[in-house]
């Protein structure tokens with residue numbers, strides 16, 4: 214089978230609404246490598262969008278799933294429960310940052326975790342309104358896209374968004390927006406549009422993911438915590454993309470000196486199986502009435518078994534430190550390239566949640582053309598990269614944290630050669 218043939222069938226069979234970054238149809242994957250149906254090998258710096266942090270088909274994760282398939286694959290926890298679901302909740306209640314008693318709910322996708330965090334926040338506060346940030350991404354369900362701070366393609370054509378969702382600017386120094394500007398934006402909102410007593414929650418990603426890999430400054434997080442405490446608002450950390458060792462911590466919020474009341478997670482949690490969760494203050498999580506939360510597949514036994522193995526592997530293989538090590542090597546290499554590529558205006562990110570931003574040569578305007586050209590060039594040379602950013606001018610690097618040194622070095626050489634090829638073109 215050829216990629217092009219499948220691609221033609223795909224165009225005829227699948228809605229174009231499901232966007233595609235490549236036409237590389239996967240045959241198999243292992244660790245940080247993927248082989249397509251034509252036998253071509255790729256180094257994977259996308260990791261299924263920050264999902265397989267422990268690598269494709271990690272033997273311990275595969276073994277845990279295999280063992281689970283031999284016992285049972287689905288009973289629905291709300292009908293016939295199972296102990297490892299409870300044990301995973303206990304592990305997350307312990308590991309999620311925040312020095313208070315916690316409870317957890319399992320669902321299936323990141324967007325669903327966000328939906329449920331908002332439901333819980335509304336039930337706990339008896340309030341409606343939610344504040345989110347420009348450039349933030351929280352999923353493609355109705356509340357997820359309403360909270361998302363980017364119109365095209367996420368909201369375009371989909372009509373009215375959920376009411377009582379307000380966006381404020383996210384601080385990015387590079388774009389001339391400071392933390393003071395962002396906090397002042399909320400204060401202005403409270404004066405002009407929105408009574409703070411109506412606000413149930415403020416939601417943000419500790420590092421904006423789809424929006425461009427912009428870390429939330431420490432003083433923003435502190436300022437939000439203060440505002441929340443002053444007005445009885447809950448703080449929700451959307452750790453769907455930042456979670457599970459990616460940022461050099463199990464959760465990015467460990468890098469801040471304040472805690473969120475509710476944390477959403479998915480992606481890296483179960484090493485490629487669809488599992489998501491929200492963990493929060495016990496009394497907040499108990500605000501919803503029995504039956505108000507959950508779902509047929511939420512906390513599916515295969516995902517739960519995989520997640521236990523993922524947490525074990527992160528600990529056994531010291532993947533938080535490995536993320537820091539890989540990230541600092543990548544940053545060094547990118548900064549060296551940057552000295553001769555003025556279009557690369559920024560290299561940033563904690564742990565191995567690293568991005569490079571590209572502008573026009575005069576530094577003034579976003580350069581999505583060059584960004585996409587580098588992505589395409591790298592792909593043709595066997596390296597899968599992802600772009601992101603409100604202007605599509607950011608390349609994000611998300612290899613599995615288990616990537617061996619030799620493959621990592623090979624990937625960095627391909628990356629450099631691709632940037633040089635595009636620059637020289």
Ligand SMILES: Cc1ncc(COP(=O)(O)O)c(C=O)c1O
Pocket residue numbers: 262322323324325327350351352353418422423451452453454455479480
């Ligand atoms: C921060 C964040 N929240 C929510 C989501 C939505 O997750 P899912 O695609 O699993 O619904 C994503 C997905 O990229 C995300 O990065």
